[in-house]
Amino acid sequence: MASKHFLTVSNMSKAVIEAEYAVRGTMSILAAKINKELKEGKKYPFTEITECNIGNPQVFGQAPFTYNRQVLSAVMNPGLLSTNVYHKDVLKRAEGYLNEVPCGLGAYSDSQGFKMVRENIAKFIEKRDGIASNPENIYLTDGASIGLSASLQTILSSPNDGVMLPIPQYPLYTALLSLNQAQKVPYYLNEKAGWRVTTEDLQRSYDEAKQKGINVRALVVINPGNPTGQVLTASEILTICEFASKNRLVILGDEVYQKNIYKEGAKFTSFKKVVAENKVPVDLISFHSTSKGLMGECGVRGGYFELHNIDPQVQAQITKLRTMYLCPNTTGQILTDLMVKPPTAQDTAPEVYEQFRKEEEAIFNSLKYRAQMVTKFLKGMKGVTCNEVEGAMYAFPRIHLPPRAIEEAKARNISPDLLYTMEGIFLIKYKFDLLTIFSSP
Amino acid sequence: MASKHFLTVSNMSKAVIEAEYAVRGTMSILAAKINKELKEGKKYPFTEITECNIGNPQVFGQAPFTYNRQVLSAVMNPGLLSTNVYHKDVLKRAEGYLNEVPCGLGAYSDSQGFKMVRENIAKFIEKRDGIASNPENIYLTDGASIGLSASLQTILSSPNDGVMLPIPQYPLYTALLSLNQAQKVPYYLNEKAGWRVTTEDLQRSYDEAKQKGINVRALVVINPGNPTGQVLTASEILTICEFASKNRLVILGDEVYQKNIYKEGAKFTSFKKVVAENKVPVDLISFHSTSKGLMGECGVRGGYFELHNIDPQVQAQITKLRTMYLCPNTTGQILTDLMVKPPTAQDTAPEVYEQFRKEEEAIFNSLKYRAQMVTKFLKGMKGVTCNEVEGAMYAFPRIHLPPRAIEEAKARNISPDLLYTMEGIFLIKYKFDLLTIFSSP
Numbered sequence: 016m017a018s019k020h021f022l023t024v025s026n027m028s029k030a031v032i033e034a035e036y037a038v039r040g041t042m043s044i045l046a047a048k049i050n051k052e053l054k055e056g057k058k059y060p061f062t063e064i065t066e067c068n069i070g071n072p073q074v075f076g077q078a079p080f081t082y083n084r085q086v087l088s089a090v091m092n093p094g095l096l097s098t099n100v101y102h103k104d105v106l107k108r109a110e111g112y113l114n115e116v117p118c119g120l121g122a123y124s125d126s127q128g129f130k131m132v133r134e135n136i137a138k139f140i141e142k143r144d145g146i147a148s149n150p151e152n153i154y155l156t157d158g159a160s161i162g163l164s165a166s167l168q169t170i171l172s173s174p175n176d177g178v179m180l181p182i183p184q185y186p187l188y189t190a191l192l193s194l195n196q197a198q199k200v201p202y203y204l205n206e207k208a209g210w211r212v213t214t215e216d217l218q219r220s221y222d223e224a225k226q227k228g229i230n231v232r233a234l235v236v237i238n239p240g241n242p243t244g245q246v247l248t249a250s251e252i253l254t255i256c257e258f259a260s261k262n263r264l265v266i267l268g269d270e271v272y273q274k275n276i277y278k279e280g281a282k283f284t285s286f287k288k289v290v291a292e293n294k295v296p297v298d299l300i301s302f303h304s305t306s307k308g309l310m311g312e313c314g315v316r317g318g319y320f321e322l323h324n325i326d327p328q329v330q331a332q333i334t335k336l337r338t339m340y341l342c343p344n345t346t347g348q349i350l351t352d353l354m355v356k357p358p359t360a361q362d363t364a365p366e367v368y369e370q371f372r373k374e375e376e377a378i379f380n381s382l383k384y385r386a387q388m389v390t391k392f393l394k395g396m397k398g399v400t401c402n403e404v405e406g407a408m409y410a411f412p413r414i415h416l417p418p419r420a421i422e423e424a425k426a427r428n429i430s431p432d433l434l435y436t437m438e439g440i441f442l443i444k445y446k447f448d449l450l451t452i453f454s455s456p
Numbered sequence: 457m458a459s460k461h462f463l464t465v466s467n468m469s470k471a472v473i474e475a476e477y478a479v480r481g482t483m484s485i486l487a488a489k490i491n492k493e494l495k496e497g498k499k500y501p502f503t504e505i506t507e508c509n510i511g512n513p514q515v516f517g518q519a520p521f522t523y524n525r526q527v528l529s530a531v532m533n534p535g536l537l538s539t540n541v542y543h544k545d546v547l548k549r550a551e552g553y554l555n556e557v558p559c560g561l562g563a564y565s566d567s568q569g570f571k572m573v574r575e576n577i578a579k580f581i582e583k584r585d586g587i588a589s590n591p592e593n594i595y596l597t598d599g600a601s602i603g604l605s606a607s608l609q610t611i612l613s614s615p616n617d618g619v620m621l622p623i624p625q626y627p628l629y630t631a632l633l634s635l636n637q638a639q640k641v642p643y644y645l646n647e648k649a650g651w652r653v654t655t656e657d658l659q660r661s662y663d664e665a666k667q668k669g670i671n672v673r674a675l676v677v678i679n680p681g682n683p684t685g686q687v688l689t690a691s692e693i694l695t696i697c698e699f700a701s702k703n704r705l706v707i708l709g710d711e712v713y714q715k716n717i718y719k720e721g722a723k724f725t726s727f728k729k730v731v732a733e734n735k736v737p738v739d740l741i742s743f744h745s746t747s748k749g750l751m752g753e754c755g756v757r758g759g760y761f762e763l764h765n766i767d768p769q770v771q772a773q774i775t776k777l778r779t780m781y782l783c784p785n786t787t788g789q790i791l792t793d794l795m796v797k798p799p800t801a802q803d804t805a806p807e808v809y810e811q812f813r814k815e816e817e818a819i820f821n822s823l824k825y826r827a828q829m830v831t832k833f834l835k836g837m838k839g840v841t842c843n844e845v846e847g848a849m850y851a852f853p854r855i856h857l858p859p860r861a862i863e864e865a866k867a868r869n870i871s872p873d874l875l876y877t878m879e880g881i882f883l884i885k886y887k888f889d890l891l892t893i894f895s896s897p
Binding site for chain 1: 459460461462463464465467468469470471472473475476510512513514515520522525526528529530532533535536539541559560561562563564565598599601602605609610611612613628631632635673704705706737738739752753754755756757765766767769770773776777780781782783784785786787788
């Protein structure tokens with residue numbers, strides 16, 4: 016009998032059905048259900064749920080930067096420019112945007128993003144890396160996810176194509192590969208070595224894929240690690256780049272946590288810097304976002320990607336693809352500009368700059384404190400081990416389940432970690448924010 | 457010899473290469489080039505270029521609503537709530553949002569969009585159609601394009617699947633079908649009948665596709681028409697819905713111009729209303745946007761789609777797909793709320809409401825005036841005919857080229873319309889805004 020619906024799970028896209036997205040999947044849905052039940056008065060051994068399954072700092076009370084929001088509000092409503100509701104340097108910054116973009120936030124921008132913002136991103140990258148950056152190679156996006164999606168969509172040309180992904184990973188990657196009907200080629204981060212990866216690990220993963228007949232096309236690296244928190248050194252990055260170069264893999268460098276580095280002495284090194292300084296012949300796309308870092312402006316959806324050593328003909332195709340969606344949201348674009356060009360002591364009155372600096376310091380210290388606390392807390396638990404959180408926003412503990420728990424999971428036909436999580440004792444992926452309910456600095 | 461790039465046009469996605477997007481394609485690139493040359497002092501028989509190839513009203517001086525921008529700026533910076541920079545009713549509206557969404561614009565919302573906004577959209581639809589609407593069937597998006605893309609991605613499951621598209625069309629549709637590697641099934645709007653389509657036209661198109669072995673899955677209807685400007689009556693819509701129902705096609709109803717109706721006596725009727733009132737058994741997805749209408753807030757990227765009679769299992773897949781991109785930008789969500797729930801004389805002080813109403817009236821009258829003027833102007837040109845612009849933002853004239861022009865185009869191996877356009881006499885698709893350079897009300 017024909018279904019009363021024309022579109023059903025038997026005739027819809029298989030790729031969509033196959034895509035799994037754990038961040039907002041089973042556990043997230045279960046949490047929402049329990050939250051609703053709690054509100055309806057149902058009893059649980061706890062009274063509230065803190066959703067730590069995704070980096071969403073402002074939900075946990077992290078305030079946005081006063082300066083950024085003041086500037087954005089005046090760009091949103093240029094009527095504020097003729098008031099004295101903000102410090103004149105704040106209004107000057109907003110006015111600067113409106114001079115560059117006379118139509119303000121309401122018109123479509125260039126599909127690639129406002130030129131002014133791309134120029135400031137290029138300057139930011141140049142200052143960070145000491146390597147030239149061309150605004151024409153920069154594409155603004157609604158958050159980093161859209162850029163990753165567009166990049167994979169551009170690269171992948173056959174169901175036989177594969178992409179190397181770190182495991183543990185941010186689950187967007189496997190979901191995007193399913194959507195693009197491509198092969199996942201996992202490479203395993205070594206927990207005992209602080210989630211590092213060796214050339215041998217990469218080569219083993221690559222060879223296994225090759226043996227299966229997979230045409231490996233690209234390599235995803237997340238640095239600082241999500242959800243594993245490692246911060247790679249320049250020499251570790253070079254090893255990875257040389258591997259990618261040798262095997263003709265496009266590198267997708269997810270660098271959205273580049274400001275989130277807590278380990279003493281560690282510093283962020285970009286793939287771009289390593290590739291350029293060492294003249295490694297490799298195609299590279301790097302991603303950044305306004306959702307993480309210290310601003311944590313997840314809802315605004317700002318971000319960009321930069322192409323390095325990408326074939327100009329391929330770049331023309333990427334540009335075309337981006338034009339289909341007209342332009343990234345303009346508020347996110349201005350926020351991206353504020354991220355790459357924050358106020359400085361030189362260009363801003365002391366009282367304005369000082370407030371910005373203090374807010375930044377407070378957020379960084381709070382994140383760092385929580386990174387340390389959550390590690391300490393986890394290490395103190397029986398049956399739990401955890402690496403130091405060097406950067407990003409997550410700790411990734413190992414929970415040593417007793418054999419009976421593993422048997423029980425088998426009996427229920429679910430994975431042991433899902434059993435553990437569903438039992439509600441713990442959320443599978445610790446976020447620092449978890450600790451805010453226990454203590455704060 | 458191996459390319460120095462790993463990713464090349466010969467090994468990248470064929471689907472991306474095949475996708476064409478005319479709105480920002482050849483002509484747009486040529487216009488940008490000429491614009492640059494004009495600035496550098498090169499002589500042309502004109503001194504400026506007015507880019508009318510896309511509905512982008514604020515570029516042509518259409519101002520955003522004062523009320524909307526004031527509210528948005530206060531939601532962006534809640535610090536404004538404790539000032540008296542705006543009327544208290546404006547601040548009250550902003551405060552209302554912040555009460556519902558305590559984290560403001562900085563946190564990820566529900567992937568489907570803020571619940572409050574979905575509830576207000578449902579009320580708006582109910583009021584518009586007199587038909588119940590469920591907020592759970594509404595999905596907020598960054599503009600309508602993203603929703604169309606997600607819908608087609610969900611529906612299409614094989615390279616043999618096809619989608620019926622009106623010709624002339626908004627070129628996003630053909631581009632999205634190429635990206636999804638599906639078949640375009642054109643149906644031709646009848647210019648002489650005011651761009652209407654008959655069941656016979658639809659059936660002919662469908663039958664031809666079937667004969668080619670195409671599995672026709674969905675039907676796109678744009679009402680009011682883009683770029684053709686026709687406004688369909690309820691009975692015309694019913695005919696289309698019955699055709700879709702008979703042939704088990706999902707209807708994609710692009711209704712982003714629903715506020716842009718200029719023809720005396722014409723009114724917008726939604727597909728949802730017709731389908732529900734007539735109990736037509738058909739799967740329907742309807743799209744709306746903040747980019748058009750009277751606000752024309754293209755850069756903010758707000759919009760939504762509503763599911764009607766969609767299989768719950770399919771809906772779960774759509775929900776999953778939307779979660780991958782975390783959430784639509786929050787500014788666009790609040791703007792969508794302002795669109796579906798504008799200030800009224802009942803809930804807002806007279807001076808605030810009156811300003812809003814006057815701005816709305818002025819924009820509508822200006823659009824309507826330009827719709828009439830551009831038609832009159834085109835009709836007055838030798839060799840040009842043009843239907844009345846009943847709605848939307850475009851006139852679509854027929855330019856009767858002389859045989860020699862057509863021969864010349866053949867000789868240059870380009871289409872006659874491209875020849876005409878490239879010769880710089882005229883842009884192929886007239887926008888009302890073109891006329892602002894000649895006259896304004």
